Amino acid sequence: MQSRKSLYLTENRRLRLLVVSPILILLLFILISAVLSPYFERNLMVTPYKFVNSFLGKICHQYPSRCFYLFGSNVALCARCFASYLALLLSLIFFVYVDFKLPKKVLCALFLALCFPLLIDGITQYYALRESNNYLRLFTGLSAGIGVSIALIPFYIRVISGVVDKGFHTKILWR
Numbered sequence: 440m441q442s443r444k445s446l447y448l449t450e451n452r453r454l455r456l457l458v459v460s461p462i463l464i465l466l467l468f469i470l471i472s473a474v475l476s477p478y479f480e481r482n483l484m485v486t487p488y489k490f491v492n493s494f495l496g497k498i499c500h501q502y503p504s505r506c507f508y509l510f511g512s513n514v515a516l517c518a519r520c521f522a523s524y525l526a527l528l529l530s531l532i533f534f535v536y537v538d539f540k541l542p543k544k545v546l547c548a549l550f551l552a553l554c555f556p557l558l559i560d561g562i563t564q565y566y567a568l569r570e571s572n573n574y575l576r577l578f579t580g581l582s583a584g585i586g587v588s589i590a591l592i593p594f595y596i597r598v599i600s601g602v603v604d605k606g607f608h609t610k611i612l613w614r
Contacts, residue, residue, distance in 0.1 A: 451600070455535045458599045459592075466528040469495065469516075473524075476515035477508070491515055507573060518573040519557070519580035526584025531592060539593045546590055553586025 472491045479488035492515050495501065499520040506513035507521070514521060541549075557579040564571045 452535055454600055455596055458596055459531050459535060463528065463531055466524055466531065469498070469524050470521070470528065473514050473516040473521060474509065477510040477512035480512045481510045505573065505576060518576040519583075522577045522580025523584035523587075526581045527588050530585055530588030534588070534592045534596060539589070546593075550586045550590040553589070554583045557583040 473495055476488060476491045476495070478484075479491065492501065495515040499516045501513075501515060502517060503513045505517040505519070506515075507518055508514070516524070560571050560575060560579045563569050
C-alpha cells in the first residue's frame with residue numbers, strides 16, 4: 440500500500456521539464472532582459488535598451504525610485520516584479536523535481552498567506568499611509584511569487600502532463 444505523502448520526488452522529470460520549458464524560457468528572458476537593460480543604457484546601445492524597456496514596460500510600471508540599480512542605472516523591472524518573476528522561476532524549477540500534492544483548501548490558504556504581505560504593502564503605499572522601501576518590496580514580491588506558484592504550477596503541470604502523456608501513448612500522434 441502506498442503511503443500518502445504531500446511532497447516527494449517525482450519520477451517523470453523529463454516530462455515535467457518538457458511541460459514547463461516554455462514558461463522557464465519566458466521567465467529567463469524577462470529576468471535576463473531586466474538585468475541587461477542598465478548595461479545597454481550605460482554602453483549607449485539604444486535599440487536593445489528601447490526594445491527591452493518597452494517590452495518589460497507592458498508587465499511592470501518601471502518607476503526608477505522602486506527599482507534596484509545596476510551599472511549606474513535602474514533595472515527594467517521594479518523590485519517587487521523582479522522578485523515575483525524570480526520566485527516563479529525558482530519555484531518552477533523546484534516543481535520539476537518535486538511533486539507537491541496538497542488539498543485544495545491548504546493550497547488556497549498558503550496562497551492567501553503568502554500574498555497577504557504584498558496586498559498590505561501595496562494598499563498602504565497606494566493610500567499614502569506609509570512609504571515602502573525596495574527591500575520590503577523584494578520580500579513581498581518573493582512571497583507573492585511563491586504563493587502564486589504554489590497555487591498554479593502544480594495544477595498546470597498535472598493538466599499539461601496528462602495531455603502530453605496521453606499524446607505520446609497514442610499511435611496516431613502526428614496526423
